[in-house]
């Protein structure tokens with residue numbers, strides 16, 4: 192590799208990793224690790240299949256490369272999958288985080304751990320970086336445990352908490368509320384969407400830009416990332432249909448109680464974006480602007 196900065200992204204094929212790839216500055220190279228083989232036609236990034244639960248594979252990776260920064264985003268991140276597969280999720284997130292953070296400490300690489308709004312109970316929004324976590328589901332508990340582990344292993348690491356993200360994901364990866372809805376409406380399917388879960392949704396491109404700023408500035412401590420507008424999921428669905436010219440009549444508002452088998456969601460985890468703006472200099476974009484950018488990219492493709 193050249194004299195550029197080398198950045199490791201764990202979980203690089205996820206929505207966050209894609210946002211980082213697409214906003215990558217010219218003076219950086221990315222090494223992206225993920226669990227499954229995935230053919231990337233649109234990628235100028237070095238992709239490697241590597242299981243972060245495998246301590247010796249992680250050690251070998253850190254012996255082979257010297258990373259200027261490590262963005263640790265890998266792990267099982269589906270709230271409902273975690274509820275139904277708790278032991279597997281614990282191993283993926285906790286063991287993986289232990290392996291990555293201990294190699295960062297050994298090699299002195301700057302570490303950003305990607306946490307979540309799921310560490311909050313959603314009862315006293317807006318949440319800033321000093322707010323007290325109190326998760327309401329297993330996923331949130333695991334993310335909080337990982338934060339604590341990071342704080343113990345590398346006290347000056349950065350913990351970034353993105354809120355609900357949307358954007359174009361790699362085709363092989365799980366959908367997000369916007370791509371899920373587009374798929375459904377394009378095929379004429381009716382959907383029920385909850386109107387009692389609120390966030391200020393974050394465009395994955397903006398998430399990428401903010402993380403690149405953090406890599407440049409190397410802050411320690413916590414930073415919340417979110418978009419400009421607080422919306423419930425039903426409002427997000429209506430706006431998505433409008434921007435993409437799809438049938439809003441197919442969308443019905445329902446309450447979370449309609450989905451008793453799903454993991455409980457915190458009702459309103461919307462974030463304060465003061466620190467994101469003041470420390471990183473990143474101004475949150477409106478959801479309409481993010482969706483319009485997605486729509487434009489779809490048309491170009």
Ligand SMILES: NC(=O)c1ccc[n+]([C@@H]2O[C@H](COP(=O)([O-])OP(=O)(O)OC[C@H]3O[C@@H](n4cnc5c(N)ncnc54)[C@H](OP(=O)(O)O)[C@@H]3O)[C@@H](O)[C@H]2O)c1
Nearest residue numbers: 202204205206207225226227242243265266268307355356
């Ligand atoms: N998406 C959101 O709305 C959101 C909101 C708040 C916080 N976050 C956090 O942001 C981070 C990234 O989320 P995302 O939505 O981009 O994730 P995602 O789309 O679910 O992707 C997860 C990534 O982790 C990889 N991975 C899973 N287990 C692994 C293992 N054992 N070894 C190596 N790689 C592994 C996956 O690889 P394969 O695809 O090959 O399996 C994939 O690249 C997560 O930490 C999540 O908790 C996400």
